[in-house]
Amino acid sequence: MRLSIVVNLVLAFVALLFLAPLLWLVTASFDARAGFAAKLPEQFTLSNFGAVLTWDVGGRPLLNGLLISGGAAVVTVVVAVLAAYPLSRYQLRFRRPFLYTILFTTGLPVTAIMVPVYGLFVRLNLIDSLAGTMLFMAATSLPMAIWMTKNFMDGVPVSLEEAAWVDGASPMQALRRIVLPLMLPGVAVVAIFNFIAAWGNFFVPFVLLLDPAKQPASVNIFSFFGEHGMVAYGQLAAYSIVYTTPVIGLYLLVSRALGGGFTMSGAVKA
Amino acid sequence: MARNGKRVLAWLPPMAPSVVLLGLFVVGPIAWCLYAAFTNTALTGIAARRPQFVGLDNFKNLFTSADVGASLWLTVLFVLGSAVVGQNGAGMLLAVFMQRRSRVLRGIVGTIVVAAWVLPEVVAAFAVYAFLNTNGTLNEVLGALGLGGQNWLYTAPLFAVVLANIWRGTAFSMLVYQAALSEVPSDLTEAAEVDGAGPVRRFWHVVLPVIRRTVVTNLMLITLQTLGVFALIFVLTAGGPDNKTRTLPLLMYEQAFKFGQIGYGTAIAVVLLALGAVFSLVYIRSLKTEV
Numbered sequence: 001m002r003l004s005i006v007v008n009l010v011l012a013f014v015a016l017l018f019l020a021p022l023l024w025l026v027t028a029s030f031d032a033r034a035g036f037a038a039k040l041p042e043q044f045t046l047s048n049f050g051a052v053l054t055w056d057v058g059g060r061p062l063l064n065g066l067l068i069s070g071g072a073a074v075v076t077v078v079v080a081v082l083a084a085y086p087l088s089r090y091q092l093r094f095r096r097p098f099l100y101t102i103l104f105t106t107g108l109p110v111t112a113i114m115v116p117v118y119g120l121f122v123r124l125n126l127i128d129s130l131a132g133t134m135l136f137m138a139a140t141s142l143p144m145a146i147w148m149t150k151n152f153m154d155g156v157p158v159s160l161e162e163a164a165w166v167d168g169a170s171p172m173q174a175l176r177r178i179v180l181p182l183m184l185p186g187v188a189v190v191a192i193f194n195f196i197a198a199w200g201n202f203f204v205p206f207v208l209l210l211d212p213a214k215q216p217a218s219v220n221i222f223s224f225f226g227e228h229g230m231v232a233y234g235q236l237a238a239y240s241i242v243y244t245t246p247v248i249g250l251y252l253l254v255s256r257a258l259g260g261g262f263t264m265s266g267a268v269k270a
Numbered sequence: 271m272a273r274n275g276k277r278v279l280a281w282l283p284p285m286a287p288s289v290v291l292l293g294l295f296v297v298g299p300i301a302w303c304l305y306a307a308f309t310n311t312a313l314t315g316i317a318a319r320r321p322q323f324v325g326l327d328n329f330k331n332l333f334t335s336a337d338v339g340a341s342l343w344l345t346v347l348f349v350l351g352s353a354v355v356g357q358n359g360a361g362m363l364l365a366v367f368m369q370r371r372s373r374v375l376r377g378i379v380g381t382i383v384v385a386a387w388v389l390p391e392v393v394a395a396f397a398v399y400a401f402l403n404t405n406g407t408l409n410e411v412l413g414a415l416g417l418g419g420q421n422w423l424y425t426a427p428l429f430a431v432v433l434a435n436i437w438r439g440t441a442f443s444m445l446v447y448q449a450a451l452s453e454v455p456s457d458l459t460e461a462a463e464v465d466g467a468g469p470v471r472r473f474w475h476v477v478l479p480v481i482r483r484t485v486v487t488n489l490m491l492i493t494l495q496t497l498g499v500f501a502l503i504f505v506l507t508a509g510g511p512d513n514k515t516r517t518l519p520l521l522m523y524e525q526a527f528k529f530g531q532i533g534y535g536t537a538i539a540v541v542l543l544a545l546g547a548v549f550s551l552v553y554i555r556s557l558k559t560e561v
Contacts, residue, residue, distance in 0.1 A: 109498025201391030
């Protein structure tokens with residue numbers, strides 16, 4: 001099995017290539033005299049983390065990020081579940097065109113609409129508004145969320161609701177009491193994915209939030225890089241790790257929930 | 271009539287929030303994009319308060335400007351290099367190679383590749399920035415091997431951002447292809463093996479035709495994703511040096527927000543959307559010509 005050995009070696013080599021840029025983040029964050037190269041710290045320290053865990057650096061930006069991303073995830077999921085119900089259960093004339101529009105906007109690069117959105121926010125006086133930014137992020141993640149939620153809902157048999165209707169429940173009651181509990185894992189996955197996407201989004205808050213006190217960690221860490229990144233390498237790495245940790249935790253949660261290995265079967269099918 | 275009214279009451283209230291949000295924040299801005307690209311809208315000054323209709327002027331400026339031409343070309347190179355060839359190829363390679371490997375090896379390789387993908391975009395950019403820096407890990411390794419290092423972000427900026435995007439995005443294609451490959455019926459490949467086809471021919475003539483639709487869908491998704499990449503390039507090179515990495519999103523940002531030319535910036539956004547549409551059409555057509 002010489003082929004097998006070659007394949008293993010190639011895989012190990014690729015893994016090493018992918019690992020290399022990550023190493024610096026970890027080693028530098030614990031190094032009192034960190035440079036740009038990954039190496040074991042000569043002087044192990046936790047002071048880098050202490051230095052960035054202040055209210056102005058690690059505190060408020062993380063809280064802003066939590067408000068924006070958490071709010072966006074909740075709004076997206078609630079709105080998507082509501083919209084998915086008629087799309088999944090009723091015979092509607094506009095269903096196909098609506099779903100095609102949704103599918104089309106799923107692929108739209110949000111970057112391309114940021115200039116008009118900035119104009120809109122100026123007009124509506126929403127610049128520097130956390131709620132406005134949160135709603136915009138919820139809106140841009142809606143197409144994918146509606147699409148996924150509808151697919152999850154299609155998987156819940158209608159016969160269960162029919163029983164509830166016979167007992168006099170309204171469609172919304174049936175949705176809340178019967179359909180939603182059955183598709184809760186799917187809804188949770190949609191919510192977590194949206195949170196991760198919003199947490200990492202840089203361009204949207206960078207354009208819509210100009211007041212440093214309102215900016216989430218994604219933008220604040222970039223300012224930090226501009227101001228201190230060229231000297232305080234260790235602190236930059238430590239801040240990166242603090243900012244990344246929630247995302248990794250949530251990702252692990254989702255991949256566990258989806259049964260060990262996280263796969264995309266079903267999510268991407270033409 | 272009464273029945274119709276009742277039906278509207280059944281679907282309209284639950285649909286209303288999504289229609290309002292999508293209309294205001296997604297469809298509205300796209301429509302405004304298409305309109306404002308034909309005006310001289312600016313951030314400040316008279317043109318900010320009373321934008322005037324300037325017809326095709328923005329587009330005339332756009333297509334006669336060397337800036338936009340160069341950016342458009344860079345964007346195409348960036349998409350072809352980092353998404354179509356890089357992420358797609360590396361993702362496919364990893365997925366194929368990881369088939370029938372031991373659980374441990376699959377787990378380790380998969381986790382490392384996915385880790386680069388899970389990182390927030392800005393953090394991924396920092397990691398690559400440090401890696402490619404003059405005093406970074408890559409040069410240290412090259413130095414230890416007796417090879418000379420250089421300031422990669424300065425000497426080979428486009429190569430650096432392409433590499434960064436491959437590093438960050440390959441996991442998605444890998445996951446998509448792992449899922450697709452696991453659904454290829456094994457009797458097909460086994461039959462080909464019995465007929466004496468080697469692994470390369472088995473992949474090319476048996477596996478690839480089966481997962482063709484997934485390949486095209488994946489290409490479409492990663493292309494559109496890559497067209498919108500901003501933070502990665504902005505952190506690594508800010509479009510420089512000498513505008514060698516100024517793709518359309520960075521040019522749009524520069525014109526609209528640094529120079530206040532909202533109308534012109536919007537016209538660039540329209541070009542970006544059009545480029546996305548062209549790529550999508552090519553992909554969709556390639557699906558239709560299926561035998």
